[in-house]
Amino acid sequence: MGDSPALIEQAVAHIEHLCGAQAQRAPLYHSKSWGYESVSDYTNLGIAIETDIPPTGLLQAFRSIEHLISPSPHRDADGNYLDREIDIDIIAIDEMAVSSKDLTLPHPRMHLRDFVLVPMAYLAPTWRHPRLGATASELLDRLK
Numbered sequence: 001m002g003d004s005p006a007l008i009e010q011a012v013a014h015i016e017h018l019c020g021a022q023a024q025r026a027p028l029y030h031s032k033s034w035g036y037e038s039v040s041d042y043t044n045l046g047i048a049i050e051t052d053i054p055p056t057g058l059l060q061a062f063r064s065i066e067h068l069i070s071p072s073p074h075r076d077a078d079g080n081y082l083d084r085e086i087d088i089d090i091i092a093i094d095e096m097a098v099s100s101k102d103l104t105l106p107h108p109r110m111h112l113r114d115f116v117l118v119p120m121a122y123l124a125p126t127w128r129h130p131r132l133g134a135t136a137s138e139l140l141d142r143l144k
Contacts (some may be wrong), residue, residue, distance in 0.1 A: 002085045004043035007069055011086050012047060014065045023047040026119035034113055035081050046091070046119025055093055059103050062088040091116055097130045106130065111139045 005028065016023055026046040033042060051058065066074075070085035091107045098105040106129055110116045120127070120136035128135055134142070 002070075004085075007086050008043065008045045010069055011065055011088060012045070014068070015047070015049060015062070015088075018061050018065075019049050019051040019053065021050045023049040024123060026122040029115050029118050031115040033081075033083075034115065038083050040083050042115055044115045044119065046116070046123055048123045055090065055096070055098055055103055055105060056100075058090055058093075062090065089116075091120060092124075092127065092129075095128065095130045112143065114140065114143060117143065 008028075012023055012025070024047065029042075029044045029046070031042045031044065033040065053061065066086055066088055072082075072084060074082060074084050074087060076082055089107055090103070090105065091110050093105055096105055107116065110120070111129065111132060111134075117136045117140040121140060125135065125137065129139065132139065
């Protein structure tokens with residue numbers, strides 16, 4: 001929703017400020033909505049950035065950035081996805097595996113989403129999923 005490239009740039013600027021580092025960027029990736037019906041397509045940007053902030057701290061900070069940019073809810077009363085102006089996900093942190101109530105790393109559905117795998121393959125071609133043992137490119141081939 002809205003001016004996606006401008007909203008994405010705003011989010012990246014906040015993330016770079018938070019982390020104190022410049023993000024490496026994949027090209028913008030456009031795709032159909034995933035997990036719900038929408039007339040809007042997705043505009044995605046994958047980034048990689050160095051940080052010492054622990055995963056739960058990043059998650060809290062990213063939620064704050066989302067709310068700052070777009071305070072509208074991301075889900076309806078039944079828990080279904082809604083169109084939104086910005087959505088920031090942590091896909092992976094190195095080869096870390098985390099499983100908690102609030103955060104699962106790598107992202108539990110990353111291997112099902114081309115809009116995640118294409119930027120991931122660009123940014124981290126040698127990265128291997130710690131649970132599935134495959135690179136993003138290999139996971140993308142499996143998806144196709």
